[in-house]
Amino acid sequence: MNFVEEENILELNRVVMAFGGLMALSNLSFQVKRGMIKAIIGPNGAGKTTLFNIITGSFPPTEGSVMFKGLPIEHLKAHKIAKRGISRTFQTVELFGNMTVLENVMLGCHTRVRSSFLSSGFQLPQFRRKEAQVKDSAMKILKFIGLVDKFNDPADSLPLGEQKILEIGRALASEPELICLDEPAAGLNETETYVASSLIRAINAKGVTVLLVEHDMKVIMNISDEIAVLNYGQKIAEGSPQEIQNNRRVIEAYLGSE
Amino acid sequence: MSRIGKIPTTVFALFIIAFPWVAHKIPSIEHYADIMIFAGIYCLMTMGLSLLMGYAGQISIGHAAFYGIGAYTSAILTVQFGLNPWPCIIVGMVISAVVAVVVGAPSLKLRGHYLAMATLAFGIIVYIIFNEEAAWTGGPDGMTGIPGLSLFGFEFDSVEKYYYLVWGFVFAVFIFTVNIIQSGIGRALRAIHVSEPAASAMGVDISRFKIMVFVYSAVLASLAGSLYAHYLNFINPSTFDLFFSIKLLIMIALGGMYNIWGAIIGAVLITFLSYEWLHYFEEYEVIVYGAILLLVTIFFPKGLVGVPGIVKGWFRE
Numbered sequence: 252m253n254f255v256e257e258e259n260i261l262e263l264n265r266v267v268m269a270f271g272g273l274m275a276l277s278n279l280s281f282q283v284k285r286g287m288i289k290a291i292i293g294p295n296g297a298g299k300t301t302l303f304n305i306i307t308g309s310f311p312p313t314e315g316s317v318m319f320k321g322l323p324i325e326h327l328k329a330h331k332i333a334k335r336g337i338s339r340t341f342q343t344v345e346l347f348g349n350m351t352v353l354e355n356v357m358l359g360c361h362t363r364v365r366s367s368f369l370s371s372g373f374q375l376p377q378f379r380r381k382e383a384q385v386k387d388s389a390m391k392i393l394k395f396i397g398l399v400d401k402f403n404d405p406a407d408s409l410p411l412g413e414q415k416i417l418e419i420g421r422a423l424a425s426e427p428e429l430i431c432l433d434e435p436a437a438g439l440n441e442t443e444t445y446v447a448s449s450l451i452r453a454i455n456a457k458g459v460t461v462l463l464v465e466h467d468m469k470v471i472m473n474i475s476d477e478i479a480v481l482n483y484g485q486k487i488a489e490g491s492p493q494e495i496q497n498n499r500r501v502i503e504a505y506l507g508s509e
Numbered sequence: 510m511s512r513i514g515k516i517p518t519t520v521f522a523l524f525i526i527a528f529p530w531v532a533h534k535i536p537s538i539e540h541y542a543d544i545m546i547f548a549g550i551y552c553l554m555t556m557g558l559s560l561l562m563g564y565a566g567q568i569s570i571g572h573a574a575f576y577g578i579g580a581y582t583s584a585i586l587t588v589q590f591g592l593n594p595w596p597c598i599i600v601g602m603v604i605s606a607v608v609a610v611v612v613g614a615p616s617l618k619l620r621g622h623y624l625a626m627a628t629l630a631f632g633i634i635v636y637i638i639f640n641e642e643a644a645w646t647g648g649p650d651g652m653t654g655i656p657g658l659s660l661f662g663f664e665f666d667s668v669e670k671y672y673y674l675v676w677g678f679v680f681a682v683f684i685f686t687v688n689i690i691q692s693g694i695g696r697a698l699r700a701i702h703v704s705e706p707a708a709s710a711m712g713v714d715i716s717r718f719k720i721m722v723f724v725y726s727a728v729l730a731s732l733a734g735s736l737y738a739h740y741l742n743f744i745n746p747s748t749f750d751l752f753f754s755i756k757l758l759i760m761i762a763l764g765g766m767y768n769i770w771g772a773i774i775g776a777v778l779i780t781f782l783s784y785e786w787l788h789y790f791e792e793y794e795v796i797v798y799g800a801i802l803l804l805v806t807i808f809f810p811k812g813l814v815g816v817p818g819i820v821k822g823w824f825r826e
Contacts, residue, residue, distance in 0.1 A: 307710055333712035345707035347700050358696045362712030368721060371692035372685040378692065385693065425712055 259318075260285040260429055260460050261306070266315035266325075268301055268484070275301040276312070276484040283429070288451065288461040290471045292495075293481035294504060299464045300342055302481070303431050306462070307339045308332040319429070334362045338427035340418040342434045342464075348407030352398055352417055355406050356389040359424025389424060396420040396450060412443030419450060429460045436467045448474050472496070480504065517770070518683075525676050529669050541785075543668050546740060548780035549675035553733040555760050555772035556679075556686050557726030562758075563766040564698035565719045567617065570754050571628030574635035575605045575727040577749030579734025584652045584744055585645055594658055598735040602728045609727035610720065617719040620705075624723070632754055639746035651745025658739045671740055678736065679773075682729060686769060689725075698722065752795075756783070759802050765812025774813055 261283040268276040276298045283289045291299050305312045308329035317325040324332055338359075347355050364385055370378040393399040396416050401409065406417060415435055422430055435451065436444045448470050455461050455474075465471050471478065471492070478495045480488040482504040488495055495501055529542040554572060561567050582601030586592045612631050616623035639646050646652065658665045658674065665671045689695055697718055700708040709715055738744050756779065764775025787794045809815055 309706060309710075328714075329706075329709035330712045330714045333710060339710050341707065341710075345704045347703045347707070349703060350696065350699060354696055357693070358700050358708075358713075359711050361693065361697060364693060366693050368689070368694060368725070371694050372689050374688050382692065421711065 258285045259283065260320060261462070262318040263302075263306075264316045264318070266302075266305065266317065267313045268298070268305060269313045274484050276305075279315070279481075279484065279486055281479050281486060281489065283460060283462055284477075285428075285460055286455075286458065287476040288455050288463060288474055290463045290465060290475035290478045291481060292465065292468075292471060292478060296483075297481040298484040299481055300433060301484075303339065303433050303462075303464060306332075307337055307431060330362075333425060333427075336426075336428040337431065338422035338425050338429075339431040340415070340422050340433055340435060342437065344411070344414045344418055346406040346414055346418055346421070348405065350406055351403050352406055352409070353386070353389055353393065353402040355417060355421050356392050356424050357385050359392075359421035360385045360388060362425045392420050392424055395423075395453070397446075412439050412446070415439065415443075415447060416450060419447075419454070423454065423459075427459060429462060430454065431462045431464075433464050434466060435463070436465055436470050444470060521773075522680065525680070529672050533669075542672050544780060544784045545777075546668065546672050546675050547737075547784065548777040549672070549679045550733045550737050550740075551757070551760060551776040551780055552679045552773050553682055553736070554726075554730045554757055555764070555776040556682055556769060557722075557729035558757055559761050559764075559766050559769060559772040560686065560689075560698070561722050561726045562761055563768070564695075564702050565722045566702060567719060567723065568622060568625040568758065569628040569723070569726065570625050570751070570758070571612070571630075571632030571635070572726070572730045572757050573749045573751065573753040574628075574632045575609065575730035576734040576737070576753070577635055577639055577746070578605050578608065579731030580738040580744050580749070581639065581646055581652075581734075582731070583735040583738045584655045587656050588652055588654055589645075594656055594735075594739055595660075598732065598739075601731045601735050605727045605731035606724050609724045613723040613727075614716075614720055617723060618716045624719075628754075629751075632751055636746060636750055639749060646746070649746060651743060653743045655738050655742045655744065657742065675736055675740075678732065683769065683773075690769070694718070694721070756798070759798055761812075762802055762805050763812055765809075765814035767811060768814045771812045771814040778813075 259282040264280050266276055266279045279302070291302065293299055304310060305325070306317060308324070308327055308331070311326050315325070316323050319335055319337060324335060347358065350358070364381050366378055366381055390399065390402065393402055396419065398413060398417055398420065406414065409417060419432065419435065432451065435447050439447060444467060451461060451463070451474055463475065475492060478490065478492055479486055480495060480501050487500045487504060488498045528545060532538050532541040554576065558569065558572060561569060579601040582604055583594060583597045586597040586600060587594050612627055613624060616627040640649055665674045697708065697713045700711065700713055701715055701718060705715055760775035760779045761772060762775070763778060764773065765771025783794070787797055790797055805812060809819065811818070
């Protein structure tokens, strides 16, 4: 709970997303305070992943604005948003399977290092220096996430739990201020889930704001500072884990009303 | 393709160095060094194109046009303005780069195979210009009297000398391309190849990289065209027609597009087929190319460089 400064790192104002006639999100507004772990929950099809895709620039919203650090980002392309300091993972693991564990994380450093075509092709000294720096910081991240022993393995040879962890590591490599994790515990066993939750806590302790979509209630209740609940593209509740657990509308959304 | 071994590279270099010397001793293949010059020129093009096809996942059906821009820039500037060939080669490469940006950028910003359509149209337009602008290009008759190359008074005036010049370029481009593949740019390209959403979420500007690779392949094609013009001392438009662009694609499909060795093997094999081994088929030659393309895409989608992997798979079963 280190969000002393009450600053909103991310603000969504009346965001609407319509796919043809289908309203995936309608009039959604919410804020994420800098330094917190905020979770988004909701039944399947509630619009959680759509929300992530809008924040990270996979597509622009139909209406409404997304402000990151006070600036609008809703019409920026994904790579530009990544440069602004938002990074993400994917619900179904999207690692670069044909690359090694280390290379995956090195790719994550992409936003921070720009190497020109000619200096790469001729292997000029400045290129070698940059490449060494990238490798260095990627190895540091692998140490942090506990995959340093497997740095040279192909990414697709890892078990699912480690692939999820590696994806978080790759997202961290861009040194984001906000990291969006799409179901980091999906498909993981109990031990792996524990590892993933501690990692998320450790990332947050470093000062990175975490926005999290998850189905595993144990994870959610354990690590999040604040929870927003979506149902049919609308926010039906928002508050601390205790408040959400006792909220009648949330229980109805999940279990149905009598 | 991410790791290129030192041993295959050395074997490749030694083979190239020894080839003319060996071929010279055997009368029946004495002229193979001459064919290898063309193979080398085609290699320059296929290396760039295989990056474009294998990594950026884009197809160009207009590379004969860049090949032609290189050849005609060299020819016009040397024959009509009497300039030294080397700067003309560079001017050709710069023109090709600019043209590639203009032709490629709009279509590469979109998802899908729009580049194939744009380059198809572009190739046809350029071919028509070569034919019609007779005052500059000589029209269908082409241009003669293009000077050969020399460097610091050393004339590349024999087959052997020109062979080493061309393959020197091939080797330099090979090393440059391998360096690119192993750099951050190559990582980004490989990432795009696997997952565009993940690559862009990591900050990779996908269209910028696709344009970059397209421009690189166009510049190499232009260099190849200039080397062709200065070797033959004569060019005419028929060399730069649509069929040649397709032949380049066949080279890459045959060799294997995800591998730089594939680009080289494919270029050399198709060159020998078309200059040497397919004469018996005469006008049916085109059918043989079609059959090659068909068989390769059905049975060896990774090209000839993928064959060892397939054979290994059989033994494992």
